């Protein structure tokens with residue numbers, strides 16, 4: 001098989017890239033290791049920046065989103081000494097965030113691509129990349145028990161943190177930056193109406209977050225040990241602990257059946273540069289950020305906007321200037337996002353190694369934000385999404 005752009009991975013990065021290229025008439029094939037049912041059922045992020053929603057609209061992929069999403073006009077932070085209420089549009093020139101589950105985005109993008117008659121090979125696991133330093137790279141993968149090769153002009157490694165693309169860089173070509181936080185997030189989905197606002201909580205027991213997916217489905221998180229076994233958390237234990245951390249007022253927290261549960265690591269990782277020869281990394285394949293701030297999915301999409309534009313320029317004109325600055329352009333946003341996600345993580349979690357001095361600093365930072373429009377605006381403008389680089 002042969003194509004112009006071989007895309008490894010049908011997560012948000014690979015799927016958005018495939019649509020951005022398709023609309024410009026550039027041929028691509030998406031190779032995905034897992035089944036369609038698996039990727040459509042994988043519960044992950046749920047907060048979309050304005051730019052992500054705008055891109056879905058531009059691509060004509062937002063019909064179901066507009067019907068089913070929830071608009072987030074505010075973000076609350078509760079802490080020992082009070083409540084910070086961020087009015088997002090007032091603090092960010094009219095912008096807001098949109099709640100719509102990542103797996104719903106994936107379902108919409110898969111359905112639209114297949115309806116376009118464009119290929120996604122499911123259960124096609126990429127094993128190796130050949131010739132990435134040449135003008136004729138190739139992807140070796142296994143499907144239906146057979147070994148196949150996809151010849152292409154360019155390869156987009158959109159295969160997530162555990163994919164193979166990053167490992168295809170030659171030794172010494174990548175610098176990696178890594179910070180692993182000493183805790184994880186236990187996330188649940190429940191059949192229960194959400195509380196009024198998206199609420200982040202700094203509590204002496206640890207961080208908690210009350211989010212939602214729909215008027216009848218809540219998404220909540222608790223800070224737990226990094227190696228926590230989710231099965232140690234019965235529904236009753238989860239609800240009791242969340243009520244304590246939230247400081248729930250009477251009737252505020254409605255409980256319900258928990259139907260999904262999992263622990264997510266809290267980690268930053270950046271690999272640079274994001275390109276070697278004809279291989280371009282995008283999304284989690286190149287970087288992950290702590291979940292505090294809900295940026296991972298949005299950052300993946302910001303990468304492929306830049307990549308699509310650069311590939312279009314290359315295939316139309318032969319010019320490689322945008323491809324040459326792809327990595328530098330993306331890394332600017334990546335590091336700003338690492339900064340923001342680290343700030344929010346530091347602000348809101350319990351750090352067991354903290355001294356009493358550190359804890360006072362954390363409370364002072366919260367008190368500063370509570371009383372400062374500038375402090376609040378910094379959080380709000382990052383939460384709704386910074387302007388794109390390289391417009």
Ligand code: FAD
Nearest residue numbers: 009011012013033044045126159160283284294295296297
């Ligand atoms: P992925 O979504 O990981 O997609 C990569 C795809 O590549 C996968 O479908 C995978 O099956 C495929 N693949 C891997 N290896 C191969 C191979 N060898 N051959 C072919 N295909 C391959 N972000 C938030 O903003 N908020 C959250 O609450 C949040 N929660 C998360 C919870 C979990 C458990 C995880 C893992 C991530 C979470 N994230 C969250 C981060 C966010 O989901 C990711 O940033 C986002 O999925 C990145 O998209 P991606 O397309 O780069 O990678």
Ligand code: DHB
Nearest residue numbers: 045046211291292293294
């Ligand atoms: C959600 C996830 C996040 O990481 C976050 O900061 C806010 C909300 C969510 O899954 O809804």
